[in-house]
Amino acid sequence: MQAESFRSKPVLGYGLAVGAWLAAFLLRAGLADWFPPGFPYLTFFPAVVVVAYFAGLRPAILTSVLSGLSAWWFWIGAPGFDWSVATGVALGFFAFVVAVDIFFIVGMTSATRDLEEEVKRSTALAHSRDLLYRELQHRVSNNIQVVSALLKLEAGITSDTQAKRVLNEAATRTALIAKVQRGLSDADGRATPFDEVARDLCADALAAAAREDVVVDVRDGRLTLTAEEATPVMLTMLECVNNALEHALPSRAGRIEIGLSEVGQERVLEVRDDGQGLSAGFDLNKTRSLGLNIVRGLAGQLGGQFLIEPGHPGVRATLTYPRQES
Incomplete structure (x- = not known):
């Protein structure tokens, strides 16, 4: 007793x-x-x-x-x-x-x-806080998904080709943000490792591009992301993957390697492909690509730096930023 x-x-x-x-x-x-x-x-x-x-x-x-x-x-x-x-x-x-x-x-x-x-x-x-956090995360994700759906709807009714393309790209990116928000933690509230979310997003990108001939290998990715770094890092990764599919491997089989590592007080996201490499005279600071300009802005948001350089073969893109406190 x-x-x-x-x-x-x-x-x-x-x-x-x-x-x-x-x-x-x-x-x-x-x-x-x-x-x-x-x-x-x-x-x-x-x-x-x-x-x-x-x-x-x-x-x-x-x-x-x-x-x-x-x-x-x-x-x-x-x-x-x-x-x-x-x-x-x-x-x-x-x-x-x-x-x-x-x-x-x-x-x-x-x-x-x-x-x-x-x-x-x-x-x-603590339990109540976790429940509230997950509920908030769920609601934010749903709201972003609604924005994405509205953008797609607007793209469907516009007759301007350029506007349709821009709206579709915006809808895709907002849908990605919603998916990242949902993937930040699992059903038990534990932070999801980078590689699990990355593989899921890359599978969607390959399916959307109908590219069964490209292999995406996510490695060194057991690090977890804070809420502040998750969206910028994942958007950067997916932009690099899409660029590799569109420009480096437009019409042939290939391989894309992705890794997130920690070096001292910094984290390094690396996306490498074995494609045809950079075009002559490429300058990241002068590019007119909306996606790459968005990525540069995301790197600045993290207080980091984004670089694209020859990978011998292919292209090597890196995002380096200070480690965020959990």
Whole structure:
């Protein structure tokens, strides 16, 4: 039976007090011939400690009083209540020791109960916070998905070819942001590693481009992303993959390698392909590509740098940025 049962039900607590005293009394009586003079309380101290721990203050006081009186009558001096100075000193010693025992034991058990209650409250608050966070994440994702659907709807009814293309690209990017938001954590609220989300997004990109001849290999990606870095990193990765499909591997089979690593206080996203390489005179700072300009802006948002350089073979694109605190 747990200590809380004795504390919550006074009958059990006081029953334990009387039972512990009686057991200590019988044990002391049974060992009376074995004990030398001067040990009248030896079996009673443990009884007081046990009752103080399991039943609390008042039952412990009851055990102490019964123990003191029975020791005074039977084992301090001649049988009966002896009122000598020596007896008073012995009784005072007993009262002091049991008072100290009760004070510390009751105090520590009370502090332990308070700590347990605080832990329970903290756990409940943490659980509520996680539920609210996931609900917020879900709602944000849904709202972004609605924006994407509206952009697609607008693209479907416009007759301007250039506007249709821009709206479709915007719809695709907003849909990607929604998917990244949903992929930040799993059903249990644990942060999802980069490689799992990256493989899912790359599979969608290959399916959308109908490219079964291109292999995407995501490696070194067990790092998890914070909410602040997830969208910029994933958008950058997907833009690099789409560029590789469109420009580096437009009409032949190939391979794209993706990795996210941590070097000191920085994280490095690398997307490498084995395609036809950069065109002559390519300058990232002068490109008119909307996607690459967006990526440069995302790199600035992270306080990092985006580079595209020859990969020998193909192209090597890297995003380097300071590590975000989780």
